Amino acid sequence: MSFGPYASFIVTSYLAAALVVVLLIAWIALDYRSQKRRLRELEDSGVSRRSGRSATDIK
Amino acid sequence: MKLSDLANPTRFLSLTGRLLPYLAAATAIVLLIGLYLSATAPDDYQQGATVKIMFIHVPNAWLSMFVWAVMSAAALGTLVWRHPLADVAAKAAAPIGASFTFLALVTGSLWGRPMWGTYWEWDARLTSVLILFLMYLGLMALWRAVEDPSRAARAAAVLTLVGALNLPIIKFSVDWWNTLHQPASVFRMGGSTLDRAFLIPLLVMAVGFTLLFVTLHLAAMRNEILRRRVRALQMMQARASASELGPASPASQPA
Numbered sequence: 001m002s003f004g005p006y007a008s009f010i011v012t013s014y015l016a017a018a019l020v021v022v023l024l025i026a027w028i029a030l031d032y033r034s035q036k037r038r039l040r041e042l043e044d045s046g047v048s049r050r051s052g053r054s055a056t057d058i059k
Numbered sequence: 060m061k062l063s064d065l066a067n068p069t070r071f072l073s074l075t076g077r078l079l080p081y082l083a084a085a086t087a088i089v090l091l092i093g094l095y096l097s098a099t100a101p102d103d104y105q106q107g108a109t110v111k112i113m114f115i116h117v118p119n120a121w122l123s124m125f126v127w128a129v130m131s132a133a134a135l136g137t138l139v140w141r142h143p144l145a146d147v148a149a150k151a152a153a154p155i156g157a158s159f160t161f162l163a164l165v166t167g168s169l170w171g172r173p174m175w176g177t178y179w180e181w182d183a184r185l186t187s188v189l190i191l192f193l194m195y196l197g198l199m200a201l202w203r204a205v206e207d208p209s210r211a212a213r214a215a216a217v218l219t220l221v222g223a224l225n226l227p228i229i230k231f232s233v234d235w236w237n238t239l240h241q242p243a244s245v246f247r248m249g250g251s252t253l254d255r256a257f258l259i260p261l262l263v264m265a266v267g268f269t270l271l272f273v274t275l276h277l278a279a280m281r282n283e284i285l286r287r288r289v290r291a292l293q294m295m296q297a298r299a300s301a302s303e304l305g306p307a308s309p310a311s312q313p314a
Contacts, residue, residue, distance in 0.1 A: 003108040006173040013112045013166040017119070020158050021271065023124075025236070027154075028278045038212035041293040047299070 066143055068284045075277045082274040085195060090267035096260035103257070109173050116166040116266040117245070119159045123191060124226050126156030126272065130198075131223040134216035144280070145210035147287070149219060150202050151279035157195035164188060175239050183232035184240040194222045208287065237257060264285050 003010045063211070103110035131154050136145030168178040168187070187223065198215055205211035233242045244252045251258055 009169045013169045016165050019116045029283045030181050038289045041290045047292045047296045
């Protein structure tokens with residue numbers, strides 16, 4: 001597969017898209033873990049929801 | 060299950076928890092097929108291989124506007140129906156929409172340099188998309204700046220609906236003004252002017268990126284619901300601490 005004289009523009013476009021998508025996925029995954037950890041810490045310290053259900057129980 | 064059941068955050072978390080693995084798998088499969096079709100698409104007789112940038116650029120450009128349209132629908136949900144998940148949906152969509160808009164601008168520049176001889180031109184289409192990107196950043200800043208989520212939700216909803224006026228400007232800018240950017244060639248009266256050899260990979264990539272948006276959006280909405288639970292529990296903890304100090308405590312007396 002040859003991209004001709006403008007290969008650098010084509011490859012950079014696809015790499016930029018891949019990088020941004022990977023960063024988005026990583027940010028969302030890390031944010032999920034962070035929120036779950038904070039909820040667990042709060043529940044461990046004795047705070048619970050008014051409903052009595054666990055805030056981390058989110059199947 | 061009724062649609063209104065989704066208004067319950069706990070049910071939403073349960074349903075999306077089951078749905079997300081399938082959505083992620085479908086996204087990966089469609090994007091892989093799209094990448095294969097993009098790689099094997101023939102060169103354009105004028106643009107050569109740079110036409111392959113279109114398969115990334117155009118879906119991101121479409122999604123940059125689609126995500127704002129989704130946020131506008133959510134803004135109506137916040138202002139009119141006060142749907143409990145409406146603001147969650149809008150707030151979760153903003154960083155994803157900003158990313159798609161950023162990619163549309165970057166890949167457009169990388170496509171423009173070999174085809175137009177310049178990375179950037181202050182013409183109507185490019186400038187209106189840059190304004191859209193700045194509006195995404197402004198909305199994200201607004202949500203972070205206002206601590207009370209309900210106040211932030213209303214302000215952000217109004218700003219989102221005002222910003223929606225930019226969508227027809229972006230769409231029709233190539234018709235209303237003389238621009239370097241080409242006019243619409245896929246969704247237009249009289250049908251697409253693109254050859255099937257380019258149209259099929261483009262549409263597959265567009266479906267793949269749309270699935271990616273839906274998947275990331277649902278996951279980000281789940282995070283936002285958890286963030287609000289954290290805030291609610293922290294406030295309960297603070298209230299409990301304050302009541303333990305009692306009314307005679309100097310800390311609880313007004314200055």
